[in-house]
Amino acid sequence: MIKLYLYVCCFVLFSWSAYAQSPAVSERPNIIIMMADDLGYGDLACYGNANIKTPNLDILAQKGIKFLDFHTNGVVCSPTRASLLTGKYPQSTGVTGVITAKDHRDVGLGKEEILISELLKKYDYRTGLVGKWHLGYDTTYSPVNQGFDVFKGFVSGNVDYHTHYDQENYFDWWLGKKPDQEKGYTTDLITEHSLAFIEKHKKNPFFLYIAHEAPHAPYQNRESKPTRTGDKSYQPQPLEDSLKVYHQMIEIMDEGVGRILQALEDHQIAENTLVLFLSDNGASKIGSNLPYRGQKSQVYEGGHRVPAMAYWKGVTKASENNALLMTMDIYPTICDLIGEKLSPSTDLPGISFKDILYGNTAKVKDRPVYWSFGRQAAVREGNWKLVKIGQKYQLYNLKEDISEKNDLILKNNERANHLKATLEGWLAQMKTIPKKS
Numbered sequence: 001m002i003k004l005y006l007y008v009c010c011f012v013l014f015s016w017s018a019y020a021q022s023p024a025v026s027e028r029p030n031i032i033i034m035m036a037d038d039l040g041y042g043d044l045a046c047y048g049n050a051n052i053k054t055p056n057l058d059i060l061a062q063k064g065i066k067f068l069d070f071h072t073n074g075v076v077c078s079p080t081r082a083s084l085l086t087g088k089y090p091q092s093t094g095v096t097g098v099i100t101a102k103d104h105r106d107v108g109l110g111k112e113e114i115l116i117s118e119l120l121k122k123y124d125y126r127t128g129l130v131g132k133w134h135l136g137y138d139t140t141y142s143p144v145n146q147g148f149d150v151f152k153g154f155v156s157g158n159v160d161y162h163t164h165y166d167q168e169n170y171f172d173w174w175l176g177k178k179p180d181q182e183k184g185y186t187t188d189l190i191t192e193h194s195l196a197f198i199e200k201h202k203k204n205p206f207f208l209y210i211a212h213e214a215p216h217a218p219y220q221n222r223e224s225k226p227t228r229t230g231d232k233s234y235q236p237q238p239l240e241d242s243l244k245v246y247h248q249m250i251e252i253m254d255e256g257v258g259r260i261l262q263a264l265e266d267h268q269i270a271e272n273t274l275v276l277f278l279s280d281n282g283a284s285k286i287g288s289n290l291p292y293r294g295q296k297s298q299v300y301e302g303g304h305r306v307p308a309m310a311y312w313k314g315v316t317k318a319s320e321n322n323a324l325l326m327t328m329d330i331y332p333t334i335c336d337l338i339g340e341k342l343s344p345s346t347d348l349p350g351i352s353f354k355d356i357l358y359g360n361t362a363k364v365k366d367r368p369v370y371w372s373f374g375r376q377a378a379v380r381e382g383n384w385k386l387v388k389i390g391q392k393y394q395l396y397n398l399k400e401d402i403s404e405k406n407d408l409i410l411k412n413n414e415r416a417n418h419l420k421a422t423l424e425g426w427l428a429q430m431k432t433i434p435k436k437s
C-alpha cells in the first residue's frame with residue numbers, strides 16, 4: 001500500500017514538473033499580426049516617447065516581449081509586406097519598392113508565392129486581412145486570391161481616412177474584390193472589422209492580419225476634413241498642427257489595440273492567441289526614430305529598426321529581447337508553431353524565433369542580414385553594419401555607436417572588405433530577379 005502511495009506521489013510530481021516546464025499550448029494557436037504603417041522606433045511611450053500616450057501598447061510591451069533589435073525587411077511599405085507574407089527578402093519576390101498608385105497598377109506580389117495565409121489554410125485556419133494590402137491594385141492580385149478568406153480594407157499605400165480615396169483619387173475601400181462605400185474613419189473601421197472577425201471565428205484557429213494605415217499620411221484625426229474626394233480639382237485645407245494630429249492617430253490606433261486585447265480576454269481565447277505588433281518601416285520626417293539615425297526610405301537604422309512586441313498570455317514572459325530579428329522571420333516562426341516542416345527546397349532566409357516566444361533566451365543563430373532600396377544597400381553582421389550609398393561605403397559598430405555617427409571605414413579595412421564582399425555577393429544574387437516595383 002505504501003509502495004503504491006509512493007508510486008502515485010512520484011507520478012503526480014513527475015507529471016506536475018513536466019507540465020510546469022512545458023505549458024499546455026494548442027498546436028494551432030490563433031495568430032494576430034498588427035502592423036502599423038510608418039511608425040518609428042521612438043513613436044510610442046513604451047519606446048521612450050514622452051509626448052504620446054499609448055497605454056495599451058505599453059501594456060503589450062510590459063506583459064509581453066519587447067524587442068529592441070527588430071528590423072523590417074523593407075524601408076518602405078510594399079517590400080516589408082511582401083517579406084511578412086512570403087518569408088523572403090522582398091528582392092526575391094520582385095517587390096523592391098513602393099507599388100505606387102500612379103505607375104504600378106498592373107503589377108503585384110506574384111501568385112506563384114506561397115503566402116503564409118495560403119499555408120495556414122492547409123491547417124484549417126480562418127484567415128483575414130483587415131486594412132492595408134499594398135501588394136497589387138488589380139483584383140487579380142486581391143488578398144482573397146492569395147489565401148485570405150476575408151479582405152476588408154484598401155490596396156494602395158494610403159487612403160484618405162474619411163473618404164477612402166487613394167493618392168491618385170481612385171476609390172479604394174473593398175470588401176473582397178468589390179468596392180464598398182462604407183462610411184467611417186479608417187483606423188476605427190479596421191478595429192471594428194477586426195473585432196467582428198475575432199467574434200465570428202473565436203472557436204476556430206484563425207489568422208488575422210490587422211494592417212493599420214496609421215500613422216501614415218495623410219495626417220487626419222477623427223474630426224479632420226477630407227484631403228481627397230475623388231475630384232482632382234478639390235483643394236484640401238492646410239493642416240494646422242500635423243504633429244499633434246500624428247500623435248492622435250497613433251493614440252486612436254492604440255485604443256483599437258486595447259479593444260482587441262480586451263476582446264481576446266472576453267472570448268477567453270487570450271491563452272490561445274499569439275499577438276504580434278510591429279511597424280512596416282521607420283517613421284517619415286514627422287515621426288520619431290530616436291535614438292536612431294535616418295528615416296523611412298533610408299537604410300540607416302531609423303529606416304528599418306522598429307518597435308515590435310509579442311504577447312501570448314501564459315506563454316510569453318515579460319521581458320526585453322536583444323535578438324537581431326527581421327520581418328521575414330515571422331513566416332518560419334509561424335511554421336514552427338504549427339508544426340509545418342518546410343521543404344529544404346523552399347530555402348527561406350529567415351529563422352524561427354519560437355524559442356524566444358516560449359521564454360528560451362538562447363542566442364539566435366548569427367547571420368548576415370541585408371537591406372537594399374534604390375541606390376542604397378546595407379548588411380549587418382553581429383554589431384557591425386556596412387552601409388552603401390551610391391558607390392560609397394560606410395562602416396559602423398552599432399554596439400558603440402547606435403546612432404551611426406562614427407564612420408569606421410578607414411579604420412577597419414579588414415572588416416569593411418569582408419562586409420563589402422558579403423553585401424556585393426547578395427546584391428548580385430538579387431539582381432537576377434525581375435523587379436515589379
Ligand SMILES: [Ca+2]
Nearest residue numbers: 037038077280
Ligand atoms: Ca510604411
